[in-house]
Amino acid sequence: MATVDRNTRFCCDSSFLHRRNIMSFKSFFMFMLLLFTIDRCLSEDDHEMEEFLKREYSLSKPYQGVGSSGSSHWELMGDAMVTTDYIRLTPDMQSRQGAVWSRIPCNLKDWEMQVHFKIHGQGKKNLNGDGLAIWFTKERMQKGPVFGNMDNFTGLGVFVDTYPNEEKYIEAQKKRYTPRTQRIFPFVLAMVGNGSISYDHERDGRPTELGGCNAMVRNLKHDSFLFIRYIRRRLTVMIDIDGQHEWRDCLDIPGVRLPQGYYFGATAVTGDLSDNHDIISLKLYQLTVIRSRKEEEEEEEEEITIPSVDNLDLLRSGQNEEGMSGIAIFFTVLFSLLGCIFLVVIGLVVFSHWNENRRKRFY
Structure with a gap:
């Protein structure tokens, strides 16, 4: 057992x-x-992406590829000057503008630009200006009013705007900022131009912007970085200005269509107010993204020749909606209440007459 x-x-x-x-x-x-x-899932989110530094489109110390000779990859313009530690686009002096432009057109389909820059000067808050811009445009080496570049440009501009011109515009229109519309400067924004869209300097580019964020970049003791990525027709801009080596989202816009063969550049301008605008490095990375055969066929069929943004009117209408001031809200509520009271009184009068006529029919 x-x-x-x-x-x-x-x-x-x-x-x-x-x-x-x-x-x-x-x-x-x-x-x-x-x-x-x-x-x-992680591979799909990253699009199975690899990145490679493209030195011919990059600019870094000791700036050997910068100069006026035909063999140099980058060319200076205006008041820009080269030092051992940076390229100064403008000194902290009034009415200056300078630029550095790539000589080689970029034919990459997907790319990422990392900008190491510094903006500093003697001016106190709102007594400095005007800012710098990073470009990917059809035109190059053209002076103008848009941060030292031409207006009605063709391509992409990412602006680090340090002076709030719109405050004067709002005062002239006898309007007031609302918490929804007021901005803190410096402000980073992006714009895509097709050759016929003008940058509204008085309104700090608000009517044509794709989006943006505030960025307190002046007189920092640590490094400032700007990140611009263009991949699968999606534009992403991030900033690293807190000295924590962490990127912070600024804007992320799908449906951005940029042709290939444009030029990279950086420009800056000063007016009655000024700042030192320094570029320490521009590093361009080629992004290698695995695409399906269907995606490749669609991109080959739709050749991009003019920069554009899908659903741009809808995007801007959402951004440019201005909230009502406190007085406007008060009168709106007041008139709404008066209208309701008026309708109630009319209803009571009509009901009273109807009820009286109804009683008369019984006698």
Whole structure:
């Protein structure tokens, strides 16, 4: 009898061990499947992307590729000057403008530009200006009013605007800022031009901007960075200005269509107010993205020749909606209440006449 019990216990133990092994195998299989799924998701989010530094489109110390010779990759313009530590687009002096432009057109489909810059000067808050811009445009080496570049440009401009011109515009229109519309300067914004869109200097580019964010970049003791990525017709701008080596989102716009073969550049301008605008480095990375055959065929069929942004009117209408002031809200509520009271009174009068006529029919 004891032998039977021992055999029974052995069979039960063996069956239990077998089931436990099966459960362990299933758990291990599910764990590996989960890891594989997460890895696939991360790969899809990153578009299985690799990046490569393109030195011919980049600018960094000791700036050997900058000059007026035909063999140089970058060319200076205006008041810009080269030092051992930076390229100063403008000094902290009035009415100056300078630029540095790439000589080689960029034919990359997907790219990422990392800008290391510094803006500093003697002027106190709102007594400095005007800012700098990073460009990817069809035109190059053209002086003008848009941060030292031409107006009605063709391509992309990302602006670091340090002076609030719109305050004067608002005062002239006898309007007031609302918490929804007021901005804190310096302010980073992006704009896509097709050759016929003008930058509204008085309103700090608000009517034509794609989006933006405030960025307190003046007179910082640590480095300032601007990140511009263009991938799969999506424009992303981020900033790193807190000295924490962390990118902060500024704008992310899908449906941005930029042709290839444009030029990179950086410009700056001063007016009655001034600042030192320094470019320390411009590093361009080629992004290698794996596309499906369908995506490649669609992109080949739709050749981009003019810069544009999908649903631009809808985007701007959402951004340019101005909130009502406190007085406007007060009168809106007041007239709404008066209108309701008026309708109630009219209703009571009509009901009273109807009820009186109804009683008369019974006599």
